[in-house]
Amino acid sequence: MEIYLDANATTPVLPQARAAALAAMSDDFGNPSSIHSTGLKARALMDAVRARAQRLLGTGGGQLLFTSGATEGIQTAVLSALRALRERRDAGESIGSLLLYGATEHKAVPEALKHWNELLGLNLEVRAIPVGLDGRHDLAWLSLQAPRAGLVCTMAANNETGVISDLDGIEQALSGSRAFWMVDGVQGLGKLDLRLAARRIDYAPFSGHKLYAPKGIGLLYVREGAPVTPLLAGGGQEGALRSGTENMSGIAALGAVLAALEDGQTFREPATLARWRDRLAETLLAAFPGLVFNAPLAVSLPTTLNFAVPGLSSKLLLDLFDAADVRVSGGSACSAAKALPSFVLQAMGVPEWQAASAVRLSFGPAVTEPLIDEACARIRACGEALRESCLTGTVAQEGTPLTPITRYVVDGACCWLLADPASRTAVVIDPLPELNERLERLLRCQDYRLLAVLDTHSHGDHASSAEGLRAALPDRLLHGEVDALGWPMDTEQLVLGEQTLRRLPVPGHTADSTAYLLGKGSQVRVAFVGDTVMPGALGRTDFPVSEPLALRDSLRRLADALQPGTLLAPGHDYENRFATTLSTEAAHQPLLAGALNGSLDALGLASAKAEFERGLGLTEYQTMACGARVCSGPEAAPELDARGLRLLLRTHPEALLVDVREPYEQRLSLLPDLGAVQLQAVPLSVLIEHLPEWLALPAETPVVFFCRSGNRSEQAARALRRLGHDEAYTLAGGLALWPQCEPGLEAALYV
Ligand code: PLP
Numbered sequence: 001m002e003i004y005l006d007a008n009a010t011t012p013v014l015p016q017a018r019a020a021a022l023a024a025m026s027d028d029f030g031n032p033s034s035i036h037s038t039g040l041k042a043r044a045l046m047d048a049v050r051a052r053a054q055r056l057l058g059t060g061g062g063q064l065l066f067t068s069g070a071t072e073g074i075q076t077a078v079l080s081a082l083r084a085l086r087e088r089r090d091a092g093e094s095i096g097s098l099l100l101y102g103a104t105e106h107k108a109v110p111e112a113l114k115h116w117n118e119l120l121g122l123n124l125e126v127r128a129i130p131v132g133l134d135g136r137h138d139l140a141w142l143s144l145q146a147p148r149a150g151l152v153c154t155m156a157a158n159n160e161t162g163v164i165s166d167l168d169g170i171e172q173a174l175s176g177s178r179a180f181w182m183v184d185g186v187q188g189l190g191k192l193d194l195r196l197a198a199r200r201i202d203y204a205p206f207s208g209h210k211l212y213a214p215k216g217i218g219l220l221y222v223r224e225g226a227p228v229t230p231l232l233a234g235g236g237q238e239g240a241l242r243s244g245t246e247n248m249s250g251i252a253a254l255g256a257v258l259a260a261l262e263d264g265q266t267f268r269e270p271a272t273l274a275r276w277r278d279r280l281a282e283t284l285l286a287a288f289p290g291l292v293f294n295a296p297l298a299v300s301l302p303t304t305l306n307f308a309v310p311g312l313s314s315k316l317l318l319d320l321f322d323a324a325d326v327r328v329s330g331g332s333a334c335s336a337a338k339a340l341p342s343f344v345l346q347a348m349g350v351p352e353w354q355a356a357s358a359v360r361l362s363f364g365p366a367v368t369e370p371l372i373d374e375a376c377a378r379i380r381a382c383g384e385a386l387r388e389s390c391l392t393g394t395v396a397q398e399g400t401p402l403t404p405i406t407r408y409v410v411d412g413a414c415c416w417l418l419a420d421p422a423s424r425t426a427v428v429i430d431p432l433p434e435l436n437e438r439l440e441r442l443l444r445c446q447d448y449r450l451l452a453v454l455d456t457h458s459h460g461d462h463a464s465s466a467e468g469l470r471a472a473l474p475d476r477l478l479h480g481e482v483d484a485l486g487w488p489m490d491t492e493q494l495v496l497g498e499q500t501l502r503r504l505p506v507p508g509h510t511a512d513s514t515a516y517l518l519g520k521g522s523q524v525r526v527a528f529v530g531d532t533v534m535p536g537a538l539g540r541t542d543f544p545v546s547e548p549l550a551l552r553d554s555l556r557r558l559a560d561a562l563q564p565g566t567l568l569a570p571g572h573d574y575e576n577r578f579a580t581t582l583s584t585e586a587a588h589q590p591l592l593a594g595a596l597n598g599s600l601d602a603l604g605l606a607s608a609k610a611e612f613e614r615g616l617g618l619t620e621y622q623t624m625a626c627g628a629r630v631c632s633g634p635e636a637a638p639e640l641d642a643r644g645l646r647l648l649l650r651t652h653p654e655a656l657l658v659d660v661r662e663p664y665e666q667r668l669s670l671l672p673d674l675g676a677v678q679l680q681a682v683p684l685s686v687l688i689e690h691l692p693e694w695l696a697l698p699a700e701t702p703v704v705f706f707c708r709s710g711n712r713s714e715q716a717a718r719a720l721r722r723l724g725h726d727e728a729y730t731l732a733g734g735l736a737l738w739p740q741c742e743p744g745l746e747a748a749l750y751v
Contacts, residue, residue, distance in 0.1 A: 008362035017253035024252035049255030060197025061224035073205025073220035081180040084227040103128040103347035135163030146177035156188030161295035162304025217250030274302035287383025323665035385664035390445035411621035420497035456530025508551030509539025535577035537627030548606035588632035637717030639732035706731035
C-alpha cells in the first residue's frame with residue numbers, strides 16, 4: 001500500500017467529489033448559461049457551491065469567482081490591483097513605489113508581480129518582505145515599508161514549511177497604508193479559519209487540488225468594492241469577470257469537498273491532526289538521529305513537517321522513503337546536475353545544509369489514524385535500513401557487509417573506498433570533506449581498520465580531507481607516519497586480503513600525481529588514476545604545479561603497467577561513466593591515442609593540450625574543471641518500457657535484470673516475482689565491481705538496469721555501453737512505472 005504524504009503538492013480526489021464530478025459529466029451535464037432545464041440545473045448546482053464556499057470562507061459581501069486554480073487567481077488579483085494602481089497614478093494620486101511579497105511566497109506570486117508590472121508599464125520596485133527564522137514575516141520591516149507600497153502579497157500558510165502567517169499582525173502593519181492586500185490562501189483552505197471579509201484582505205486565491213478536489217478548479221475571493229480586471233474576456237460568464245464555460249465537473253467536486261468540510265465527518269479537527277503530526281515527528285526523531293525540523297511546529301499547519309538529517313541528502317531520503325512506498329517530497333528544487341537549496345528555507349536563514357537537504361512530509365485533513373500508524377511503522381523501517389547500511393545511528397552493529405570497491409561522488413568528484421571484508425581493513429582514496437563523517441561512521445560501525453587515506457595528487461578544486469579523516473579515526477590507523485599523499489612511510493605496498501595496492505608515479509596533471517594499482521602480482525584489476533585519465537578528458541596541465549612535459553611518459557608508463565581490461569577509476573567523473581579503460585579513452589580522446597601510439601611526443605602532447613585547455617570554464621557543478629572534455633560516448637541508453645521488456649525477454653530469456661538501487665532501498669521493497677528471469681542486485685555505488693563480468697557476457701546478452709525513477713539505471717546502462725557492451729538498457733520510468741499486475745511481474749512479462 002502506498003502511503004501518500006505529499007498533500008501540499010496535491011491530494012487524491014475524495015470519493016464523494018469523484019462521484020459529484022462524474023454526475024456533472026454524465027447526468028447533470030448542462031451548461032449553466034443555457035436557459036433550458038438542463039442548463040438551469042447546472043446553474044443551481046454552481047450557485048449552491050458558490051454559496052457554500054462563501055459561507056465557509058466568510059466572504060461577506062465580497063465576490064467569489066470560479067477559476068482554473070490558484071495561479072490564475074493570482075494573475076487576476078495582481079492584474080486587477082496593478083491596473084487600479086495605474087489608474088490612480090494616471091489620475092495624479094500617489095501609489096507608492098513598491099510591490100511587496102513575502103520572501104517565502106510561492107513562485108507564482110513574484111513572477112506574476114514582475115510580469116504584470118512590466119506589461120502594464122508600472123515599473124514599480126518588486127521587493128521581498130523578509131521573514132525570520134520562524135518563517136514569519138518581519139512585521140516591523142513591513143510597517144516601515146507599507147506606506148510606500150501599492151500592493152502587498154502574503155500567503156496564509158507556506159507550502160514547503162507549513163508556517164502560518166500572522167494575518168492579524170500583517171493587517172496591523174498595513175494599517176497606515178492604502179496598499180491592496182492579496183493573501184494566497186491555497187494551503188489554508190480547509191485548515192485555517194480565514195474570515196476573509198472580517199479582514200481587510202482584497203484578494204485571496206484558492207486551489208481545489210490541494211484539498212481533495214481535482215486539478216483545474218479554483219476560487220478567487222475579491223473584497224466588496226475591490227477592483228477587478230478580467231484576465232479572460234469572452235462570453236461574459238462569472239459576471240463577465242472570468243469568461244469561459246465553467247468547469248462544472250470541477251465545481252461539483254469542489255462542492256462535495258466543501259460539503260464534507262461542513263458536515264464535520266470527513267475531516268479531522270486541528271487538535272487531532274496536531275497530535276498525529278507530533279507522533280510522526282517523534283517517530284522521525286527516533287528513526288533518524290540528529291534530525292532537525294526546519295520550521296517551528298508551534299506556528300505551522302498541523303499537517304506539514306519539513307526536516308533535514310545531517311549527512312543525508314534529500315535525494316537519498318526520497319529514494320529511501322519511496323522504496324518503502326512512502327511518498328514525500330524534497331524541499332529543494334533539482335537542477336540538471338545538483339539539488340538546489342530551498343529558497344524558502346534560505347530566506348528563513350536556516351543553515352545551508354538544512355536548506356539543501358530538506359524533506360517535506362505533508363498530509364491532508366482527511367487523513368486517518370491507521371494511515372498515520374502505518375506511516376510511523378515505515379519510517380521506523382526506513383531508519384532501520386539506514387542503520388543496517390551504517391548510514392545513521394550507533395556503532396554497535398555491523399550491518400550490510402562492505403563491497404570491495406565503493407564509489408562516492410560529490411559534484412563530479414569521486415572518492416573510492418577499498419575494503420577487504422575478511423581482514424576488515426580498508427583504504428580510502430581521494431577523500432572529500434562532505435564524506436568524512438559518513439566514512440568515519442561506516443568504518444567504526446563495520447569495525448574496520450584503516451591501512452591508508454590516500455590522495456592521487458594535490459587537488460586544485462577541493463581540499464583533501466585525508467588529514468581530517470585520519471584525525472577522526474586515530475584508534476583505527478594501522479600505519480604511523482605518512483607522506484604528503486598519505487602513503488605510509490614504512491611500506492611499499494598495502495595488502496588488502498589477497499590483493500595489493502601499489503604506487504605508480506604519473507606526473508603531469510600535477511607533479512605529485514600518483515596512480516594506485518590494485519591487483520594480484522602484476523595483474524592489475526583496477527587502477528585509481530585520479531585526474532590523469534578521466535572519462536572523456538585528460539587531467540589539465542596548466543596549473544603552476546603541473547608538469548605538462550612529463551605527461552606523455554606517465555601515460556605510457558601507465559599503459560605498460562596495465563592489462564587491456566584493467567578498469568580505470570577516475571578522480572573526477574562529471575558525466576557518471578563510473579569507470580573506463582585506456583582503450584576506451586584512446587578511442588575517444590585523440591590526444592591520449594597520440595601519446596600512446598607514439599604519434600605525439602612529449603612536447604607535441606603538451607602543446608596540443610595547452611591549446612585544447614585554453615579558456616577552460618567551470619563545470620556544470622560550478623567547480624573548477626580538472627580537464628578539458630571531449631564528447632565521449634553514447635549520450636543516452638536505449639529505454640525499454642514494459643512492453644519492450646516483455647518482447648526482449650521473449651527473444652532473450654537469458655537477459656540479466658540489474659537492480660541498481662542502494663541496499664537500504666532494496667531492503668525496503670520486495671521485488672515482484674520474476675519467475676525464471678535472472679536478477680542481480682548491484683547498487684550503483686559498487687557498479688565498478690560488476691562491470692568486468694557484464695563485459696565478459698556474450699555480445700548479444702541483454703543487460704537491463706532498473707531503479708526507482710530510471711535515472712540511475714540510465715547512468716549504468718550508458719556506462720556499460722560506453723565500455724563496449726551494446727546490449728545495455730534502462731527500464732524507462734523505473735519501478736514507478738513497473739507493470740502492476742496480479743499475481744506478480746512474471747505474468748505481465750509473459751502475457
Ligand atoms: N500558491 C501556493 C501556496 C501553492 O502551494 C500552489 C501550488 O503549489 C500555488 C499557489 C499554485 O496553485 P495551482 O496549482 O492551483 O496553480
